[in-house]
Amino acid sequence: MWRNIASNFLTLSIVLLIALAGGIAWGKREYSGPGASALAQCVQVAQGASLNAVSNQLAEQGAISSAYIFRAGVDYQGLAGQLKYGSYLVQPDASMEDIAGVITEGGPSTCGTEVIFRIGVRANSVVLRDIDPETGTYEERVKYDPAAEPEPETIASAIQQPDARLRIAMAEGVTSWQVVNGLQAAAFMGGEVASVPAEGSLAPDTYEVSAGDDRAALLAEMGRRQEVILNQEWEARPFGLPYASIEEALIMASIVEKETGVPDEREMVASVFVNRLESGMRLQTDPTVIYGVTGGEGILDRGLRRSELDTPTPYNTYQIDGLPPTPIANPGRAAIRAALNPVETDFVFFVADGSGGHAFARTLEEHNANVARWREIEAQRGENTESPVQTDG
Template sequence: MWKNIASTFLTLAVVLLIAVAALVAWGKTQYTGPGPAQVAQCVQVARGASLSAVSKTLAEQGAISNAYIFRTGADAAGKSRDLKFGSYLVPPQSSMEDIVGVITAGGPSTCGTEVIYRVGVRADSVVLRDINPETGAYEERVKYDPATEQVPEAIAKAEEQADARLRVAIAEGVTSWQVVEGLKRADFLSGDVGSVPAEGTLAPDSYEVAKGADRAALLAEMEQRQSAILQTAWDARPFGLPYENPEQALIMASIVEKETGIPDERATVASVFVNRLEQGMRLETDPTVIYGVTEGRGVLDRGLRRSELSRRTDWNTYQIDGLPKTPIANPGRAAIEAALNPAETDYVFFVADGTGGHQFSRTLEEHNAAVARWREIEAQQGSGG
């Protein structure tokens, strides 16, 4: 009898082991295999969220098929305590394993709702946008001008959402005064700014911030980034450039930034000004004159007057030799790199060509002909031709 009992028990144990093995294999397949979502999913992890809460949310939105398997797999991989706050876009049919990898790796958020305060050269704007999971592209929902308009209700509500991202975006070519004025109007920031940072020392970039972030601390981060960008470019510069120090390179970069918005032209524009410096010519560039008029406090919405071109200031490169006293804006990384890696040309002149770009010339005769063509284009545009 005991033999029969032992045999039966052994059989049941074997069957049970086989069943457990099959269940484990099935669970592993569920964990590593394609997920149920047929479109991209925006997976959000709240600050301090537990794996249990996240797995429940994922199951409810159809990103995973089984919350228990998701938690078990994450625990087995040793990642159950590694959740990183943020919003992450995951592709269609992403496996549970893939999703665990995304939400525990962290990094910049790639989806969800975000409010962006954009400090621009001509105007600031605040934009509410969120991602369309089907296309993976951000779509603008609401936009307003903080200098002239009231905060739309949708943006005010979004700023209060715990999972919404707040971002400050600084355009290339803005002045430090414009940045400070913009940050003062950003009502989701806090704290006093103090003095305006030195011109050119703020890095145009996108900065993710928390609600209530300190304005002065944000400006300090901008200065740190710009300093690092400039130092890296300075250390990698070729031999023989006409700059005595990184600050002079930054001044040149700001001029390049204001002279062209065409990425492919930056290095050529830089070469023109470098060639002029090396030949003892004056830079004679309008943006420096404009800065002498405005000192970076706003935009000059008119043409330069003859009296302004002839008035000597520390920035009027028609009247002074060499570089102006300070940068005339905050140049971006590309302009800094162009100033420190100018193209090898023998150009010393350039003028607008009517396409948004410039015509570059080696001689005054070539330049005068290019200017005449530009005048014709201006006349045709003025007459509607």
């Protein structure tokens, strides 16, 4: 009898082991195989949330097929204590293993609501966007001008959300005064700014921030990034450029940034100014004169007057030789690279061509013909918005 009992027990044990092994294999397939949702989903991990709470939440929204298998898999991988707070976009058919990787790796939130304070050349704006999980792209919901309108309640509420993503987006070509002025208008930032950073010293970029972050600390980060960019591009420059220092290269980059908004033109515009420096010609560029008039505090919302072009100032490149004493804006990496890598041309003139770009010329005769064409375009439009750049020979 005991022999029969032992035999039955052994058989039962083997069956149980086989069933257990099968169950484990099935669980692994469930954990690593295609996920439960055919649609992209926004997965949120609350501050301090437990693995149990997160797994139940994922199961409720249909992102995973089993909260138990998810917890077991995360435990097995040793990730149970590594949940990262935030909102994350999970792709269609993502496995439980994929989702575990996303919510434990962390990094900037890739899903949910974001509020962007954009510091622009002509104006600032605040934009509220939400991601569409099905397309994985952000859709603009609300936009307003903080200088002219009160803050919409939808944006104020979004900023208070614990998982909201806050960003400061600094455009290429803004002045340091404009950056400081913009940050002071960003109500979700904190701290005071003691002084305006040196012109050209801040890197145009998008910066992740949190509510209450210190404005001065963000300015310091902007300055650090610009220093890194400038040093990298300076070290990679070719020989023979007419710059006595890295600061002069930054000045030239700021002029290139303000002269053209066409990416493919930057190296060409830089070549014109380099050719002028090398030949002893004056730069004769309107943006430097404008900077001398405004001091970088806002924009000159009109054309330059003849008296302003004729009045000597340190920034009036119609009146002075060489470069102005400082940059006239904060240039981006592309403009810095263009100033340090101009194409080889014999162009020494350029003027607007009516398409948003410029017409380049080698001689004063060619340039005057280009200016005449531009004047015709202005007349047809009923405009007279721009002084012709490089009019003197």
